[in-house]
Amino acid sequence: MRHLIDILELSVEEIDELVAVANDIIANPEKYQEKCRHKKLATLFFEPSTRTRLSFEAAMYELGGNVLGFSEAQSSSSAKGESVADTIKVVSSYADIIAMRHPKEGAPMVASMKSDVPVINAGDGGHNHPTQTLTDLLTINREIGHFDNITIGFCGDLKFGRTVHSLASALSRYENVKMIFISPEELRIPEHILKETLEPAGIEYVETTDLMQYMGELDVLYMTRVQKERFFNEADYIRLKDSYILDLEKVHCMKEDACVLHPLPRVNEIAIEVDEDPRAKYFIQAKCGKYIRMALILKLLEIK
Amino acid sequence: MIIGNITNGIVLDHIQAGKGMEIYEVLKLSELSCTVAMINNADSVKMGKKDIVKINEVIDLDLDILGYIAPTTTVNIIKDGKVEHRKRLQLPERVVDVITCKNPRCITSVERGLKQSFKLTNREKGTYRCIYCESEAK
Numbered sequence: 001m002r003h004l005i006d007i008l009e010l011s012v013e014e015i016d017e018l019v020a021v022a023n024d025i026i027a028n029p030e031k032y033q034e035k036c037r038h039k040k041l042a043t044l045f046f047e048p049s050t051r052t053r054l055s056f057e058a059a060m061y062e063l064g065g066n067v068l069g070f071s072e073a074q075s076s077s078s079a080k081g082e083s084v085a086d087t088i089k090v091v092s093s094y095a096d097i098i099a100m101r102h103p104k105e106g107a108p109m110v111a112s113m114k115s116d117v118p119v120i121n122a123g124d125g126g127h128n129h130p131t132q133t134l135t136d137l138l139t140i141n142r143e144i145g146h147f148d149n150i151t152i153g154f155c156g157d158l159k160f161g162r163t164v165h166s167l168a169s170a171l172s173r174y175e176n177v178k179m180i181f182i183s184p185e186e187l188r189i190p191e192h193i194l195k196e197t198l199e200p201a202g203i204e205y206v207e208t209t210d211l212m213q214y215m216g217e218l219d220v221l222y223m224t225r226v227q228k229e230r231f232f233n234e235a236d237y238i239r240l241k242d243s244y245i246l247d248l249e250k251v252h253c254m255k256e257d258a259c260v261l262h263p264l265p266r267v268n269e270i271a272i273e274v275d276e277d278p279r280a281k282y283f284i285q286a287k288c289g290k291y292i293r294m295a296l297i298l299k300l301l302e303i304k
Numbered sequence: 305m306i307i308g309n310i311t312n313g314i315v316l317d318h319i320q321a322g323k324g325m326e327i328y329e330v331l332k333l334s335e336l337s338c339t340v341a342m343i344n345n346a347d348s349v350k351m352g353k354k355d356i357v358k359i360n361e362v363i364d365l366d367l368d369i370l371g372y373i374a375p376t377t378t379v380n381i382i383k384d385g386k387v388e389h390r391k392r393l394q395l396p397e398r399v400v401d402v403i404t405c406k407n408p409r410c411i412t413s414v415e416r417g418l419k420q421s422f423k424l425t426n427r428e429k430g431t432y433r434c435i436y437c438e439s440e441a442k
Contacts, residue, residue: 083416106411106436110418125409127437192433192440196425 002300003112003119007130007166012173014299018134019141021295022288029062032294035303036065042095043069044087044111045122046078046102051264051286052122052131056099059293068095073103085114092116097301099131118300126160126227132263133166134296135289136222142288143259143281144219147171151217153180155244156224156269158189163263164224165193172201179205180214184243186236187226211244215253221246223262223269223282247271251279261285307341307358314365315380316357321345323374324355330369330402333359351376368396372403375430397424403432407439 004010010018025032041060045053048071057067078087084102088111091098098115100108101122108121108128123129137147144150152171154164158181168189171177179198181189188207198205206214215221226241251260251274262270262282274280298304319327324344327333333340338361348354362381370377371393381389400421405412412418412434422432422441432441 084411085415085417102411103409104411104414105407105409105438106434107415109436110411110415124411125437127409192425192431192438196431 001118003108003115003121004130004296004300005109005112005119005121006128007133007170010130015134015137015170018292018295018299019138021298022138022291023142025291025294032063032298034064035298036060036063036301039063039065039096039301040094041065041067041069041297042091042098043067043071043122044091044098044100044102045069045071046073046100046107047123048072049101049123051289052101052129053099055286055289056120056122056131056293058290059297062290063294063297065096065297069099084110087111088114088119089116097297120296120300123162126162128166129162129263130166131289131293131296132163133170134292135285136163136167136261136263137170138288138292139259139261139281139285140220143284144257147174147177149176150174150219151178151180151214152220152222153182153214153218154189154222154224155182155211155246157187157226158183158224159187160227161224164189164222167222168193169197172198172203177203178217179203180218181205181207182209182211182214182244183207184209187243211246212250212253215250216255218254218258221254221258221260223260223266225262225265225267225269242268245269245271246274248273248277251277254279307343309385310358310360310382311385313338313361313382314359314363315382316359316370317354317378317380318348318351319355319357319374319377321351321353321355324357326373327355327357327370327377330373331365333357336361336363367391367393368399369402371396372399372432395424395427395430398422398435399432403441405434405437405439406442407434407437410434410437410439412436 060067084107092115097118099120099122105125105127108124112119158164259281260279341358343356345353379391380387403422421435425431425433
């Protein structure tokens with residue numbers, strides 16, 4: 001039995017296989033509509049989410065399966081003080097697979113240690129979010145066509161932005177990937193990701209506070225939101241929340257075939273006017289999330 | 305000061321000065337019924353000062369914990385008054401319930417009954433990270 005807690009648990013070959021299955025689902029959805037008949041996905045969301053939870057649920061429904069679960073901690077027994085371990089022991093006796101989001105980092109790992117069924121980490125605090133990374137990879141695959149030989153800029157909250165950490169780690173396993181980390185000083189990418197993941201992999205990277213400095217070189221610009229829920233101090237959040245705003249004028253400095261991604265939800269960091277630009281791919285990205293999760297559910301349930 | 309040699313037992317030598325008491329506590333040596341000698345700030349050619357612990361009995365030692373707290377330690381097993389076996393320690397791959405994760409966002413801060421577990425992520429720098437949230441041990 002396999003779980004998915006950290007994107008690096010999947011080999012490059014397995015990611016290629018998931019991307020291929022997702023592409024096949026997009027091309028031939030009817031082939032997959034009964035694959036998970038009589039299977040149940042439990043979505044345990046101890047922290048609010050729209051996209052991730054709904055895309056997991058849509059994915060399971062499109063595979064012909066069913067969904068049960070909760071969408072906030074207040075409607076679960078954790079509000080009564082139940083431990084993650086106990087919740088999972090119970091839920092794994094009701095469901096065939098579990099998708100779990102939790103504000104505490106490492107909670108899905110604890111769940112996987114106690115579960116009788118596969119557990120998917122649907123986001124744990126500011127730590128990991130592997131299915132968002134799979135979503136990002138599927139979008140890059142469909143829009144750029146390859147993972148090797150790309151220059152990707154990450155912009156915004158790179159300190160707490162778990163999607164950035166996971167995507168940078170995943171891309172570090174491909175050839176000739178250049179990474180540009182654009183953030184305010186206070187929200188720089190954690191040093192351990194640079195020193196323990198990117199440098200040993202031989203990844204060329206640059207850190208800058210200037211969004212425009214490398215704009216013309218980028219194949220992918222990955223924008224992120226400064227997340228209010230990650231700050232203990234509201235004053236810090238207010239000071240940093242509008243550090244970078246991508247507008248149409250800036251997008252026009254990008255290559256014609258570049259793409260702008262964002263894990264969503266956005267607040268102010270991408271102007272609405274950018275949505276109409278052909279480089280804006282974040283809504284396509286959200287759609288890719290459903291298909292890659294379908295592929296992942298099939299893989300973890302070992303359904304061919 | 306003279307502390308006699310032991311015939312059968314363990315000598316923990318080359319302990320970084322000041323770490324001896326920590327080892328004494330972590331290895332729960334106070335619970336032993338045999339003679340235990342603690343020598344602090346002994347002169348050392350190699351280290352300047354060092355601590356030494358002598359245990360007058362061969363016991364099972366948790367070498368992982370010892371390696372984490374005091375990696376310079378050499379463990380000498382003494383039999384019939386002679387060093388039968390000498391072991392140099394190295395940083396263990398895992399340490400359990402020795403370090404506490406300081407990240408307030410870590411699941412270990414709230415989950416009952418969860419062991420604090422850290423893995424070695426950089427041997428050269430001796431960096432340990434929580435297996436749950438990957439925060440560096442402080």
